[in-house]
Amino acid sequence: MAVKDKKKDKKEKKKKLPLGRTVSNIFFALRQVWETSPGYFIFYYISTMLYAPLDFLSGSFLLRLIVNGVEDGTPREAIITYLAVIASVTLIIHLVNRYYWNVVSAGKYQQIGARLRRKLFVKASEVELSCYETPEFYDKYVKAMDEAFDRVMKVMQTIDNFIWRMVTLLCNSFLIFIIDPVLMVFALLPLLLGFVRKWRNKLKHDHIAARKPVERRQKYVRRTFYLNEYAKEMRIGNMHTHMVGELDRTLKDFCALIRKYGWKRAIADYILEIGVSVVTVLGATLYAVWRALSDGGMSIGDCIVVVESISVISWALSNLVSTFAEFGEHSLFLDDVRFFLDYEPKIKDSENAVPAPTVCADIDLDKVSFRYEGAKEDTLHDISLHIGAGERIALVGQNGSGKTTLVKLLLRLYDPTEGSVKLDGKDIRDYTLGSYRDGYACVFQDFRMFSMSVSDNVLLRNPEEGDTELVDYAIRESGAYDRVSKLDKGVDTTLTREFDDKGANLSVGEQQKIALARAFARKSPIIILDEPSSALDPIAEHTMFDNMMKAAEGRTVLFISHRLSSAVDADRIFLMDGGRITEVGTHRELMEKGGKYAEMFRLQAENYIGKEARV
Ligand code: ADP
Numbered sequence: 001m002a003v004k005d006k007k008k009d010k011k012e013k014k015k016k017l018p019l020g021r022t023v024s025n026i027f028f029a030l031r032q033v034w035e036t037s038p039g040y041f042i043f044y045y046i047s048t049m050l051y052a053p054l055d056f057l058s059g060s061f062l063l064r065l066i067v068n069g070v071e072d073g074t075p076r077e078a079i080i081t082y083l084a085v086i087a088s089v090t091l092i093i094h095l096v097n098r099y100y101w102n103v104v105s106a107g108k109y110q111q112i113g114a115r116l117r118r119k120l121f122v123k124a125s126e127v128e129l130s131c132y133e134t135p136e137f138y139d140k141y142v143k144a145m146d147e148a149f150d151r152v153m154k155v156m157q158t159i160d161n162f163i164w165r166m167v168t169l170l171c172n173s174f175l176i177f178i179i180d181p182v183l184m185v186f187a188l189l190p191l192l193l194g195f196v197r198k199w200r201n202k203l204k205h206d207h208i209a210a211r212k213p214v215e216r217r218q219k220y221v222r223r224t225f226y227l228n229e230y231a232k233e234m235r236i237g238n239m240h241t242h243m244v245g246e247l248d249r250t251l252k253d254f255c256a257l258i259r260k261y262g263w264k265r266a267i268a269d270y271i272l273e274i275g276v277s278v279v280t281v282l283g284a285t286l287y288a289v290w291r292a293l294s295d296g297g298m299s300i301g302d303c304i305v306v307v308e309s310i311s312v313i314s315w316a317l318s319n320l321v322s323t324f325a326e327f328g329e330h331s332l333f334l335d336d337v338r339f340f341l342d343y344e345p346k347i348k349d350s351e352n353a354v355p356a357p358t359v360c361a362d363i364d365l366d367k368v369s370f371r372y373e374g375a376k377e378d379t380l381h382d383i384s385l386h387i388g389a390g391e392r393i394a395l396v397g398q399n400g401s402g403k404t405t406l407v408k409l410l411l412r413l414y415d416p417t418e419g420s421v422k423l424d425g426k427d428i429r430d431y432t433l434g435s436y437r438d439g440y441a442c443v444f445q446d447f448r449m450f451s452m453s454v455s456d457n458v459l460l461r462n463p464e465e466g467d468t469e470l471v472d473y474a475i476r477e478s479g480a481y482d483r484v485s486k487l488d489k490g491v492d493t494t495l496t497r498e499f500d501d502k503g504a505n506l507s508v509g510e511q512q513k514i515a516l517a518r519a520f521a522r523k524s525p526i527i528i529l530d531e532p533s534s535a536l537d538p539i540a541e542h543t544m545f546d547n548m549m550k551a552a553e554g555r556t557v558l559f560i561s562h563r564l565s566s567a568v569d570a571d572r573i574f575l576m577d578g579g580r581i582t583e584v585g586t587h588r589e590l591m592e593k594g595g596k597y598a599e600m601f602r603l604q605a606e607n608y609i610g611k612e613a614r615v
Contacts, residue, residue: 067301394567397576
């Protein structure tokens with residue numbers, strides 16, 4: 001793990017985008033803001049362009065004016081008028097600024113974020129399942145989701161800083177230049193320390209990169225203490241002491257890194273500080289004082305301004321350099337966002353795609369083989385099968401034999417590596433994806449509940465008229481009705497307590513009944529149930545199957561179940577073994593055949609009988 005992290009960090013360190021791409025990424029970020037709110041964009045920068053010169057005019061420039069005015073005997077009125085103008089402009093700009101940022105722009109800020117997130121979410125729902133299994137893609141995907149909005153706003157801010165520094169630099173340089181051009185030499189001195197700055201930035205970057213794997217471990221330890229899913233295991237044995245030990249190890253690693261980088265960073269910082277404060281500021285001050293005292297060539301006001309302006313100039317210059325590094329960093333993250341947004345899903349509508357039939361139709365698999373991305377072997381091998389419209393098929397087989405994979409192919413979550421899946425005699429790739437998937441009601445083995453009402457969890461879509469009766473029917477048939485009717489707000493109760501203190505936490509079996517209600521609530525021609533009853537007790541399972549078969553009258557049903565007792569009533573049973581269909585037939589036929597199905601069935605039956613005998 002540590003070696004892997006090191007390799008990854010090294011790869012990240014080397015990564016640098018060409019200038020053209022960096023500029024294009026920066027424009028991409030600016031476009032996101034501009035397209036949502038040109039007003040926000042314009043105000044953002046206009047306010048900086050007003051603030052920055054105002055800062056100069058009410059700082060160094062004002063100081064010079066006052067001291068020189070007093071020295072030259074400039075009329076008081078002139079200085080007071082200048083002060084009054086500056087004060088009034090400052091008051092007005094501040095007022096407009098506060099109003100805009102707190103009242104007008106607050107909503108715009110949210111809109112920019114929402115618009116970008118919507119784009120990302122839409123894309124996320126389009127990318128095929130295999131993208132989740134490609135580490136490189138998944139990494140970019142997570143980074144895009146995490147960073148997109150933040151980076152866009154950081155680009156705005158970096159440009160803002162850039163403008164501020166440029167204006168400050170130009171104004172102060174101009175002032176210094178008219179006071180005495182020789183002073184510019186002192187102002188430019190910090191640039192000579194560029195190589196030290198580079199060394200300091202590299203040290204900082206390396207230190208952060210080296211800390212990352214340790215931070216990841218530290219965060220992991222933290223998660224194991226606060227996440228519900230670890231709570232039980234953490235209380236068994238002495239896992240918690242082991243984890244606290246891991247925390248101590250991360251502390252040691254952090255300290256080792258501080259010892260490695262700390263003193264080098266201190267030296268670099270020291271050289272830079274001395275370079276700026278001693279050489280530049282003190283040097284310029286000494287020069288100015290010498291000029292003011294020896295030949296009277298510099299007024300006291302100018303002398304004071306030199307001290308102020310020189311440090312401002314060296315600050316602006318050194319920060320301008322880091323601004324470019326910031327652009328480079330933002331660009332790297334934005335590149336991931338753009339990669340993700342520009343990604344063309346592989347599973348999508350073909351050019352001449354037509355809507356899928358809305359009535360029950362035959363399903364055929366024609367010599368289908370399938371291999372997962374990055375896998376060395378095929379998971380499904382040369383499968384051909386026919387499922388007649390309205391048939392009830394049980395798909396059985398040991399763990400890992402490929403049942404769920406076959407279902408994923410049927411749903412077109414993946415396309416076969418070879419061969420084709422057909423509906424009504426036509427390759428499913430020739431149907432529009434949306435209409436094809438609309439034809440299925442599915443309950444997955446690893447179903448999830450959303451933190452929404454029971455009703456929303458059953459329907460999994462926007463509500464329509466007549467839904468109250470539909471949800472009521474679905475939860476009755478799936479066996480969830482008794483439990484739901486005892487909840488405070490019935491079908492309107494929120495599931496989980498994540499956002500609602502009055503929400504309901506249901507047991508796994510109860511959740512499975514809600515998940516099953518999804519299949520009852522959808523009037524699609526094909527129903528797929530992947531291990532629909534694994535968390536149900538035998539009576540609930542029997543009732544649910546009975547109800548499902550009645551509800552599915554005239555529709556095709558394909559169900560996967562470990563309990564072979566539920567396969568007995570199926571029209572046909574497909575037995576999968578090692579990614580192939582090895583036995584097909586009714587329960588009676590397969591029992592008579594005396595193959596693997598018969599053996600599995602007998603084993604399970606003996607198990608039950610054995611248990612009964614012990615009781
Ligand atoms: P079953 O549903 O019969 O238990 P699966 O279809 O889930 O079997 O899995 C069949 C095989 O495919 C297993 O060996 C499993 O490890 C592998 N497999 C499943 N999902 C993936 C995946 N996303 N990437 C790579 N291999 C997978």
